[in-house]
Amino acid sequence: MGKWGFRIANGLVHGSFWFTCLLLVIFWSRIPDEIVTHFNGAGVADGWGSRGSLILLVFVMFWLYAMHLVCLRVIRYLGTKENMYGKKLAAFVTEEDFAAGTLTTMAYLAWTDASLILMFDYIIVCSAASRPLGGWFLWAVFLAIGGELAWYFVCYFKRKRTIKNRALTELSLREDGAVKTPDDM
Numbered sequence: 001m002g003k004w005g006f007r008i009a010n011g012l013v014h015g016s017f018w019f020t021c022l023l024l025v026i027f028w029s030r031i032p033d034e035i036v037t038h039f040n041g042a043g044v045a046d047g048w049g050s051r052g053s054l055i056l057l058v059f060v061m062f063w064l065y066a067m068h069l070v071c072l073r074v075i076r077y078l079g080t081k082e083n084m085y086g087k088k089l090a091a092f093v094t095e096e097d098f099a100a101g102t103l104t105t106m107a108y109l110a111w112t113d114a115s116l117i118l119m120f121d122y123i124i125v126c127s128a129a130s131r132p133l134g135g136w137f138l139w140a141v142f143l144a145i146g147g148e149l150a151w152y153f154v155c156y157f158k159r160k161r162t163i164k165n166r167a168l169t170e171l172s173l174r175e176d177g178a179v180k181t182p183d184d185m
Helices: 002-030 053-078 081-085 095-129 136-174
Strands: 034-039 045-050
Touching: 002 053, 002 095, 034 053, 034 095, 053 095, 081 095, 095 136
Parallel strands: none
Antiparallel strands: 034 045
């Protein structure tokens, strides 16, 4: 995915959160007093309440936004080769491997958070407009989050396999004829 994928996702997180807050402030007086506060699994409204309940969704989005910022800092500044790839492989991890792993992890976090914040944006719009979410909504959320998770694991295990192969090559050059497989690592 690279730096551009991370930047796009991170921009979506920041932009969608602040844009939603701005729109709520601007259009607050136009939102009806009674809105949809709950949707069932099929995306149909089944609970009603005051428009003040939208503030709760904004607080949940703010918590997600704040955790996004904290987690990005933790990944960037507190991550180690050992934490990322394990004790056995840490000695064979290059700076390029570590930087790529860090960027992949940050991109995964950013895309997942962007998906969740956009999900909350859609819920807020549907609640304020008293419209159903639609039966597709829950499936789209599961597909997006599951797809992001699958992408992350594919990238992570591909990089880990490369490191294992490099480690085996280096170990076979050091030792006298001992044959090892990647699964021995």
